[in-house]
Amino acid sequence: LLASAAASASDELLKMQDNADEWVMPTGNYANHRYSELDQINRDNVGDLNVAWTFSTGVLRGHEGGPLIIGDVMYVHTPFPNIVYALDLNDSGRIIWKYEPKQDPDTIPVMCCDTVNRGVAYGDGKIILHQADTTVVALNAETGAVEWKVANGDPKVGETGTSAPMVVKDKVMIGISGGEFGVRGSMTAYNLADGSRAWRAYSMGPDSDILVDPEKTTHLGEPVGKDSGMNTWEGDQWKIGGGTTWGWYAYDPELDLIYYGTGNPSTWNPSQRPGDNRWSMAIFARNPDTGMAKWVYQMTPHDEWDFDGVNEMILSDQEVGGEMRKLLVHFDRNGFGYSMDRETGQLLIAEKFDPVVNWATHVDLKTGRPQVVSKYSTAQNGEDVNTTGICPAALGTKDQQPAAFSPKSGLHYVPTNHVCMDYEPFRVSYTAGQPYVGATLSMYPPEGSDHMGNFIAWDATKGEIVWSNKEKFSVWSGALATAGDVVFYGTLEGFLKAVDAKTGEELYKFKTPSGIIGNVTTYVHGGKQYIAVLSGVGGWAGIGLAAGLTDPNAGLGAVGGYAALSDYTALGGQLTVFAVD
Amino acid sequence: LLASAAASASDELLKMQDNADEWVMPTGNYANHRYSELDQINRDNVGDLNVAWTFSTGVLRGHEGGPLIIGDVMYVHTPFPNIVYALDLNDSGRIIWKYEPKQDPDTIPVMCCDTVNRGVAYGDGKIILHQADTTVVALNAETGAVEWKVANGDPKVGETGTSAPMVVKDKVMIGISGGEFGVRGSMTAYNLADGSRAWRAYSMGPDSDILVDPEKTTHLGEPVGKDSGMNTWEGDQWKIGGGTTWGWYAYDPELDLIYYGTGNPSTWNPSQRPGDNRWSMAIFARNPDTGMAKWVYQMTPHDEWDFDGVNEMILSDQEVGGEMRKLLVHFDRNGFGYSMDRETGQLLIAEKFDPVVNWATHVDLKTGRPQVVSKYSTAQNGEDVNTTGICPAALGTKDQQPAAFSPKSGLHYVPTNHVCMDYEPFRVSYTAGQPYVGATLSMYPPEGSDHMGNFIAWDATKGEIVWSNKEKFSVWSGALATAGDVVFYGTLEGFLKAVDAKTGEELYKFKTPSGIIGNVTTYVHGGKQYIAVLSGVGGWAGIGLAAGLTDPNAGLGAVGGYAALSDYTALGGQLTVFAVD
């Protein structure tokens, strides 16, 4: 009985994701659209938006992700210590239940980029929480009671959890963090019914570990061949090879494939790991039942800049070059926006989504390889040499902040970073549980720019920016597109903004309590449309404020670039819910 | 030059307090009215109130007090670590400067009732901060630079600071906390120019310490006589006698008198301190230049219930019994609302402001003494006996949450507690810096009541409740009355409420991020009226949430009574600013 109930979790979720009144998964839907059919709030009236109610989470530091709304209940999660609240929408957000795990605070120092958490998942009556200490917990959605618990990793060796789980069919997909601690990344599927492990696919290692079939799994149409996850590494370096999986996941129920990206190879000093370092910096398409990879594509072979490939995969059906395509659109840290055929893994388009990107001239669509500009190659320049003026900075033209896609406008709305860096690699030795970084960074706006972010509309069928709005700081918040022809996002200073989906014209802004790095959501309750967003400055961009760091090179190089943030906002942790009266 | 500038601080403040656009002292004005002449927001349109902007303070736990608004700048303070922000009202609350003192966290455990702070004062271009560790700091209001600093007490012996300073003439009045640690209370005046000490008046001790003139200082019209601060104590108990001064202060510039109350005698076990324990539980009227007392009145001789006398003194001119009077109205913890002649200290009226008050039948207006009901006398019942059903509880029918007075309606608007208790005294010995409490308490709603608070309108010329609104929890927030015939207050669940000044009818409510124990303020910027309030649950009533306590008897007995609060709100620290569009 349990098993059959669980088997239908995807079916239930597929129905629920089509009910625009609810917001049933962190990504909005399996396709990562972050789009809502709701149009009560629209271009004409969004200027009349008002705050309907608010909720303090009781936790400070970076609040990523956003709430789930299922029926009359809103589920709100927090950064470490990863509290989950079930709030009663029928009673002014009264707390129906609260779950607060006990976690060893020693987990905090092994979290690379603030104590963030990107949200909880729902499936088959359970709320799935992915704790900082990697514990995965299934809570009864009605009562908050623990149904099962499993440890996905071990913070003692630098393994942590920040990513939002995704429930697919009868399983929960869970990634892992720790690329700055030499963790070997993996994606693990747990059975939703009881938390038992179904499969685990590492990002590098023997074929049996990475779940690729040397003959059938393809890279740009070619079989990957035997030992693809080892033969581009020197010696045992793959064992501490990074390629963590802390970003966003997607699922195509028709193709029955899950998609996700892998992070940087460890260490950040490229000279210590010659080779392409497969499959770090790659997109995997896998069968959710077995974990077996159908295809894989590596965006940044032999990374020299920390351009993790974990950003979301947005699945859309659009015409490219006159042909309808099942697209996978991916805005990579490396500054290229990729449009791929998600069935085959074929690369269709790869274009810069910020013109200042300078580390590569272009991506060769045949080989898939970026053409690196020598001057910006930290590997070529070598250890203990400071390579300057690389664009983008390590946090990429886009980091974890997810873009939205409007099937109505056909455009992608992308929160971006407009930041460059100096990068000086140095030799580092590995000790389990200790930082394994090997580079000193500093970050700053591109030459001649006085702003550090853009919010852009992107045409993925052409690989072109349609419009671009400047933002003082990187836009570290996730976007929401709606059928009301309005796109929402938050800023690091704390503004929630609404812009015209067609033109980018700013239609509304409101100063929330703290910087926004959460993702905007929308739902209907009692017949009325609401917009909800978490405030709470932090994440990598806000790490200076969040962790109280002031040395410009601290926080993996981010502190200096964002120092001015403290003139605009202070730590927080609040949900703000808006409506038009 | 400096001295003459400082001498005029009161003159400047008197002008500024009459400018309804600003909010220049925590109490609204010297008379503690918390009343504003502004009427843009009024009975007719308050229902259209909306949130204009918000600000997270970056600190959790109880946020008491409220911001100052001076010119285009808003000054916001926080609980420990007592950050002060200057926010630019012309630029969406951008942070002009931030001052964060370094304080020993060992101060926290010697704060009896959460890490609260009731606000900063302004005078002569300086912002005066009273830190938890008792340091008094004068900051340049424009730059935040420290102009001077002085230690008023020593946390190592249990002395802490929570009260808002008051600038009077060329001096700053500073009280002290620590009644639960055997601190001997005092009021100290520091010179605004340089922080040097002008005078200190203890609450008990030799006449030279308490600054009373045995012949000229009166109690209900009679000279207090020699050694009044010692001869109602046994032995040296007065040296650890309590009578701290952590509440609100008032000033009458015409009479040139400051007013404030003193707290409970230490310990809470009355058997260890026979006698009236003067001048704990008393109101002092003192000359601000010399500190010399003109009159004093003790509300609760020989306290047996922890009914600190520190609540605010509201100065109004009203007719009582056909005669115009310079009134001092005081809603005491003990449940009696006192109307006194503030010139002479004569007691005019003393009536219960919650009918459930049962520990005394009435107050004898001649002797000033409450007529104690034996059954509720914890002293008569003796040590190690649990006296049950005492109303009010130790936190009184009202605690620090200040009432407002509308000269327009002639009514006082009083946030109250509707809570009773069991009280079991036990023998305790004194160790400097250690809790010196000596009683176990539990708190609960009065029999037959399902609510723990009332928000009432009070006619101080008659000693009568005019209307009374039930609230689920104690109303721990300070009230604001306005010429718009609207009264504002916050609730522990987090609602900001606006009610009709005449009838109490609820006109507006909004769920702010966290429970409200701050005091509502109003101001005008750019021609528009705003309402501002701090959220952040805590204080004594919210100590369970604030300090993470769950034992019902913990938090000096408050945890059990308010346990249900966690169903409504979580910790916070946010400013919410409202306006009518």
Ligand SMILES: O=C(O)c1cc(C(=O)O)c2c(n1)C(=O)C(=O)c1cc(C(=O)O)[nH]c1-2
């Ligand atoms: O390599 C990793 O395992 C890892 C983990 C995380 C994370 O879990 O938050 C981030 C990163 N890397 C990273 O490179 C990065 O830019 C980043 C930004 C953020 C954030 O939440 O703002 N997390 C992370």
Ligand SMILES: O=C(O)c1cc(C(=O)O)c2c(n1)C(=O)C(=O)c1cc(C(=O)O)[nH]c1-2
């Ligand atoms: O005796 C003291 O020195 C002292 C200090 C304080 C304080 O400083 O907050 C409180 C009390 N007593 C007290 O009795 C009390 O009810 C109380 C409530 C609160 C609060 O802020 O909620 N503080 C205090």
